[in-house]
Amino acid sequence: AQSVAQPEDQVNVAEGNPLTVKCTYSVSGNPYLFWYVQYPNRGLQFLLKYITGDNLVKGSYGFEAEFNKSQTSFHLKKPSALVSDSALYFCAVRTGRGSTLGRLYFGRGTQLTVWP
Amino acid sequence: DSGVTQTPKHLITATGQRVTLRCSPRSGDLSVYWYQQSLDQGLQFLIQYYNGEERAKGNILERFSAQQFPDLHSELNLSSLELGDSALYFCASSVGLAGGNYNEQFFGPGTRLTVL
Numbered sequence: 001a002q003s004v005a006q007p008e009d010q011v012n013v014a015e016g017n018p019l020t021v022k023c024t025y026s027v028s029g030n031p032y033l034f035w036y037v038q039y040p041n042r043g044l045q046f047l048l049k050y051i052t053g054d055n056l057v058k059g060s061y062g063f064e065a066e067f068n069k070s071q072t073s074f075h076l077k078k079p080s081a082l083v084s085d086s087a088l089y090f091c092a093v094r095t096g097r098g099s100t101l102g103r104l105y106f107g108r109g110t111q112l113t114v115w116p
Numbered sequence: 117d118s119g120v121t122q123t124p125k126h127l128i129t130a131t132g133q134r135v136t137l138r139c140s141p142r143s144g145d146l147s148v149y150w151y152q153q154s155l156d157q158g159l160q161f162l163i164q165y166y167n168g169e170e171r172a173k174g175n176i177l178e179r180f181s182a183q184q185f186p187d188l189h190s191e192l193n194l195s196s197l198e199l200g201d202s203a204l205y206f207c208a209s210s211v212g213l214a215g216g217n218y219n220e221q222f223f224g225p226g227t228r229l230t231v232l
Contacts, residue, residue, distance in 0.1 A: 044223040106159035
């Protein structure tokens with residue numbers, strides 16, 4: 001069965017410091033990995049994805065994520081956090097085959113708070 | 117703005133009632149997905165339609181049903197509502213069925229359903 005784990009419910013970081021939001025996954029076959037961000041009273045916004053190729057993926061708003069196949073992880077990173085980055089972050093995975101093709105499996109979300 | 121629209125934004129109703137949530141996908145997108153976001157279950161996939169046909173089913177209750185119309189908009193029907201159905205319901209769309217390297221899902225702003 002496909003699943004995603006975000007081990008931290010909350011991450012707190014000071015503005016200007018680097019941030020990491022962790023994600024591990026379990027999937028049959030090759031994973032297609034995504035990060036989404038949700039601001040209060042808004043829908044999910046796509047940040048970045050890993051499909052194949054370079055393990056370091058760059059996305060919107062200065063975010064990047066590193067795919068690690070051996071550790072089945074896809075951690076979200078940013079070198080210098082902004083207060084405006086404070087939001088709820090979701091990691092998601094989908095498979096590339098089978099009856100669940102297209103369906104996204106989401107983690108529980110990590111609330112990121114960046115303080116001034 | 118993702119280009120996915122959902123109506124209504126908010127819906128308050130009573131137990132036992134029936135409601136219809138509407139979604140218009142981004143222009144050109146053929147796939148529509150429905151997700152439910154609740155505090156206890158997190159983000160759960162409900163159902164997917166592609167070009168008018170049901171393609172995948174997730175944790176969707178029998179009291180719930182959906183359809184996609186020829187103009188590609190979709191409706192999610194929730195009947196015999198219970199208190200536990202209170203949640204944020206998201207619609208997402210993507211270009212294709214699921215495969216392909218550029219097939220991320222774009223989410224609408226959601227419909228917040230409150231069952232009293």
